[in-house]
Amino acid sequence: MLSGSAPGDKKDSSFRRKILSSQFAVLATPEEQRPVDGKRVSRDPETRSVSLLEQKRKVVSSSIDVPHTRRSEEEADMDKVTAAMVLTSLSTSPLVRSPPVKVSEGLSNSWKDNGPAVPFTPSSNSSSGGYWSWSAPSDQSNPSTPSPPLSADSFKPFRVPSLGGVGSGPTGPEDPSLDDQDGTSLLFDEPIPRKRKNSMKVMFKCLWKNCGKVLSTTAGIQRHIRTIHLGRSCDSDCSDGEEDFYYTEIKLNTDSVADGLSSLSPASPSVLSPPPPPPSPLPPLSQPPDSHRPPPPSNAKEPHVGGTTPLSRSAPSALYLIHTDHAYQATAPVSIPSSSSNSADSASTSFTPTNSSGFSISWQSPPVTFTGKTVSPSKSQGFGEQRSQTISVLSSPPRAATALSRKVRGEGKKCRKVYGMENRDMWCTACRWKKACQRFTD
DNA sequence: AATGCCGGGCA
DNA sequence: TGCCCGGCATT
Numbered sequence: 001m002l003s004g005s006a007p008g009d010k011k012d013s014s015f016r017r018k019i020l021s022s023q024f025a026v027l028a029t030p031e032e033q034r035p036v037d038g039k040r041v042s043r044d045p046e047t048r049s050v051s052l053l054e055q056k057r058k059v060v061s062s063s064i065d066v067p068h069t070r071r072s073e074e075e076a077d078m079d080k081v082t083a084a085m086v087l088t089s090l091s092t093s094p095l096v097r098s099p100p101v102k103v104s105e106g107l108s109n110s111w112k113d114n115g116p117a118v119p120f121t122p123s124s125n126s127s128s129g130g131y132w133s134w135s136a137p138s139d140q141s142n143p144s145t146p147s148p149p150l151s152a153d154s155f156k157p158f159r160v161p162s163l164g165g166v167g168s169g170p171t172g173p174e175d176p177s178l179d180d181q182d183g184t185s186l187l188f189d190e191p192i193p194r195k196r197k198n199s200m201k202v203m204f205k206c207l208w209k210n211c212g213k214v215l216s217t218t219a220g221i222q223r224h225i226r227t228i229h230l231g232r233s234c235d236s237d238c239s240d241g242e243e244d245f246y247y248t249e250i251k252l253n254t255d256s257v258a259d260g261l262s263s264l265s266p267a268s269p270s271v272l273s274p275p276p277p278p279p280s281p282l283p284p285l286s287q288p289p290d291s292h293r294p295p296p297p298s299n300a301k302e303p304h305v306g307g308t309t310p311l312s313r314s315a316p317s318a319l320y321l322i323h324t325d326h327a328y329q330a331t332a333p334v335s336i337p338s339s340s341s342n343s344a345d346s347a348s349t350s351f352t353p354t355n356s357s358g359f360s361i362s363w364q365s366p367p368v369t370f371t372g373k374t375v376s377p378s379k380s381q382g383f384g385e386q387r388s389q390t391i392s393v394l395s396s397p398p399r400a401a402t403a404l405s406r407k408v409r410g411e412g413k414k415c416r417k418v419y420g421m422e423n424r425d426m427w428c429t430a431c432r433w434k435k436a437c438q439r440f441t442d
Numbered sequence: 443a444a445t446g447c448c449g450g451g452c453a
Numbered sequence: 454t455g456c457c458c459g460g461c462a463t464t
Binding site (some may be wrong): 443444445446447448449450451452453 | 456461
Binding site (some may be wrong): 239312414416430433434435436437 | 444445446447448
């Protein structure tokens with residue numbers, strides 16, 4: 001009684017009751033369907049980016065065979081070329097992975113093409129020697145580049161930044177392998193969690209087989225290599241610079257990680273680019289950057305080719321971090337892409353939709369989102385389970401859970417649209433009550 | 443702004 | 454329990 005029906009009523013309650021009751025009773029099924037989930041999601045833009053962290057990690061290839069001979073200029077050129085390619089590709093790759101979600105549209109395609117199905121997992125095994133071909137990146141346009149076939153392989157070494165995500169968990173398994181080779185691997189695991197401060201320590205690690213000596217100065221490491229491994233006694237002059245090939249710079253920690261997360265997010269797009277430069281593992285040496293790469297290559301498939309190595313690693317680490325965040329983001333992720341650029345990243349995108357249907361997965365796939373997932377897979381399943389992964393992720397963040405709930409609005413027209421406000425009486429009861437439409441369920 | 447619906451209030 | 458509606462998420 002009280003509520004007055006005054007001015008405010010937009011709708012008339014007047015007619016509604018009568019008609020319906022009689023004729024429509026039929027269609028209206030008095031029950032409410034939606035038992036569960038019912039909550040609305042609120043999204044947060046909080047997390048953003050995680051994607052890029054990669055740069056932070058600079059580790060390098062761990063084990064390298066040492067080529068005793070120095071490369072001729074030709075090789076050098078080759079290396080340069082490769083290096084360039086790698087860099088380019090990498091730069092792109094980031095996009096993929098981090099923004100994956102959002103980007104999914106465009107990129108996703110690419111991904112899929114390459115190895116979409118590739119199940120991430122399996123594919124990786126190949127070890128072809130290709131360094132990389134990832135090409136994924138749409139833009140890259142490298143006609144000449146050979147990437148296609150090899151690509152699969154290449155990923156593996158790199159860790160499948162993007163693919164991994166997609167697929168599943170292949171990555172997981174791989175990680176270990178990489179790590180195994182070197183002790184360096186340790187860095188990855190730990191760093192993420194631990195590293196947070198800015199320590200920025202740079203060390204030089206001897207890559208000579210079975211050596212692994214780490215020194216804090218280039219001079220020291222060079223001397224070590226020269227004397228211990230190359231058997232040269234003369235100090236500096238004698239060297240032809242070959243020592244450079246046998247050691248690598250290692251950065252311990254970096255605040256970059258922290259920064260990366262926060263700052264990166266926005267930049268996601270550019271993400272990659274930035275990382276490489278600053279952190280630059282190679283440059284420090286003073287020697288031609290190229291030199292680094294060469295050594296590894298010589299080995300043939302050694303994963304870690306100099307230049308790539310660092311990146312590859314970074315990628316992984318990034319992933320970890322990312323997925324960590326993902327959890328949070330799970331909620332909002334998806335939305336990001338569409339409108340808000342910065343927050344967008346949240347990979348979680350996939351999640352939201354996923355929700356109720358249980359199978360929306362299909363669309364999730366694109367989400368590279370899974371990058372994050374990549375991680376999880378490694379642990380438990382190999383596949384099929386994005387869902388589970390998702391869950392796990394969600395678990396971390398409380399909010400994520402909620403997100404799932406609200407059902408996605410069906411695209412089909414509902415009573416309101418079909419009959420219009422004028423014919424409100426023709427609506428199903430649920431619609432009249434502003435509940436989920438029972439007549440036109442999706 | 444229009445829709446679709448959840449979460450609640452009221453009778 | 455049936456009706457409604459405030460409000461919020463989405464489109």
